[in-house]
Amino acid sequence: MLTIDPFVAGESRPSADRGVLADVHGEPLADVGLAPRLAAQAAVNRLRRSADGLPPEPEVFRTAARLFATAELDGESADAYVHRTVRGTGLASTTVRRALTDMATEIEELPATAAADLPAAQLRPTHRVHRAPSGRVFTAVMASNHPLPHASWVQPLYHGYSVAVRPGSRDPFTPRRLAAALLSAGLPPEKLAFLPSPHAVGSFLLNAADRGIIYGNEQAVSTWTDHARVATRGPGRSRALLDVPLTDALLDHLTTSAAFDGGTRCTNLSAVLTSNAVHDTAAALAERLARVPVLPVAEPESVLLAVGRERADALRRQMAKLATELTDHSSPLYGDDFLVDLGDGSFLPRPMVLAADRADHPAVGTELAFPFVVVAPWSPADGIAPLRPSLVLNLLTDNAAITGQALLDPSVRKITDGAVLPWDLVPGMPHDGNYTEFLLDAKGVVTPAG
């Protein structure tokens, strides 16, 4: 079994506190050393002692990106990484493999992202804006739903922060590999701490840092939403307004929006508000989503996520509860159960489409970690209210007024105007606000003329 331990400033700290990470089949996958609060305190002390705020050489990140995607790191090939991450998280291997290259691209584009996120610095020959990290130590409290969010702690490293990472409990593999890539590429070791740890240690680390980010469900992030030093990445509750006739092409588009990467991104579609007939729309979408192939996650063509027995039971309970208030358009297509028993201890939740009878039904906006869509009625009189909050709002409408309201609404974070997908990596494209400005402080510098 793989042994994983915390490491701080390039030094592995084997912990006497240990836990076994079980994979989606219930089999032991890794023996994980856990950092209790005092270990986190020692790590933060260590980081602070040499935190200088100076950005590492840009070459470090270009090299790290390449190594992460392709190299053998700490004896782990890219294939072995994919295999472990698939077993631990239940993500389809296509998702994890794509994340390898997407992560590399995102890291390579850090200079372009910084340039695009920040306005010009030289205001006049004598007046310029200097940007420096808003603090020295950054904490990242991660989840395990997808590898890509881990790019969000490479960015503070790029700008000069020292970073403490608490991995999600099912995926210590991605940050471990990313850290190995960065260190091999020449990142000063004293800039990084990797701290698998109990839940409460994440809160401690966020409090102890100058800036931080937390990924998690509503309960995990709600404590931090009004905290200026912490960026929160909670449920995306991404939704679409379908206010034009439903065509085959639009069905394909909505299906991809919901099922891409197995529905594990916060930008995946969670709700469709429509001025068309609700049940017809839900039935059509359910039928299309039911065609997504059901394959074990290790298969190269797999799309959908697998979960362990406990999560499967929790999903089944939750779906039964939702079905008491909503019309289930998917289960009849599957026979008894939307959860496919893969026979290896894991279960695959097939896409679910449920219909609500009103736009303000509380289930609208419910986000689950697999393709799950609630379809609800919408009329122009409902306005923007049922379309928010939304990490991504997909507008399929000719209603210019509603587009205008969406642009004005602070809780709508990104708009896709038409049948386009939101996840192309374009440097400078905000995911949830301007993250570079969150990390950096601007200060004026005036110099004498001539």
Place this chain on the structure above:
Amino acid sequence: MTITPAQPPGPHRPPSGQADFDAHVRAMTAWHFDDRTGSPFWLARRSQLGFDPLTDVTGAPDLVRFPDVSRELRTTPAADLIPRGAAPGQVFRVYESGGTTGAPKRIVDGAYRSRMGVWTRQRLTDHGVPETGDWLHLGPTGPHVVAFDTSRYAEPAGGLCYTVDLDPRWVKRLLGSGRQQEADDYIDHLLDQAREILLSQPVRVLSTTPPLIEAICARPDLYELVASRIEAIIWAGTSFSPESLRLVQEDFFPTARLVGIYGNSLMGVAPQRVRTPEDTHPCVFEPFAETTRLDLVDEDGRQVGYGERGRVRVNLVSEEMFLPNVLERDTAVRVRPSSDGGVDGLAEVASVATYEDADVVEGVY
């Protein structure tokens, strides 16, 4: 049937083996169930036991025949717990359990805990805790017996014991209702008081709880004070993970003696025993053998084997409190008696190191 009036055992006559403890159990049962010496609490329950404690109890294994009466300690008038045979003029004090869940349980104490304190003080000395000098107890006081116990470790050699009062029930209420910031403010308030004492008084020993040790380490001003002044740290009240213990000893306070004490108001204290070469666990607790046995039991109440984890079952058999067969919430690993003698030890109390997996039902993050 004739009853030999029982006499409480002499204060310094610890039973050296199981046969002695069995004899002690017989003597104490006779004492607590004799109309002339027993407490109103136990005498009132004698007829409902379904057996005769005077003839049917022959040794420690019979203690499980008694009902677990600890819940009744929430409501019983504490005076009813005082044995009638107590020496005339003996003063009794009343103490309460944590009271963090439901009403607190009460015990009475005359001379017993002081006697246990003498023994514990000796254990602390064996660990290298300074015998003289002042102490700071930064932890629960008031109804909680721990501050009283701690003062007993300082006072024999003329030391003073300063206290900062921590109300654990208030902290529990704050945390239970999500008022983390208020709890943090309260802890800062406690630490400010500790700082004043450390700055002005020659304190050599600190007695506190694991969360407060963590809080001290998070405050550079206080950490420097403690690291430079304190020669021994006694921790109790909550569990400490093995890695936390290692860090406190090796990284944060390498020059201080670190000694843990497991216990609570009901059972008394079980200080950490001095480590022997055979000990694989860095921290093993051992109860006061004269009066106390801590069994580690499985779900069916059977004692688990050495090296196995079980739930703590307390048997406290003293001439004052008689609390047999009390099942605690804690679990621990059963450890063989130390090669220096003594009774079974406990290690890794409670389970603190879990790889938590929040049941993420809603939200992909």
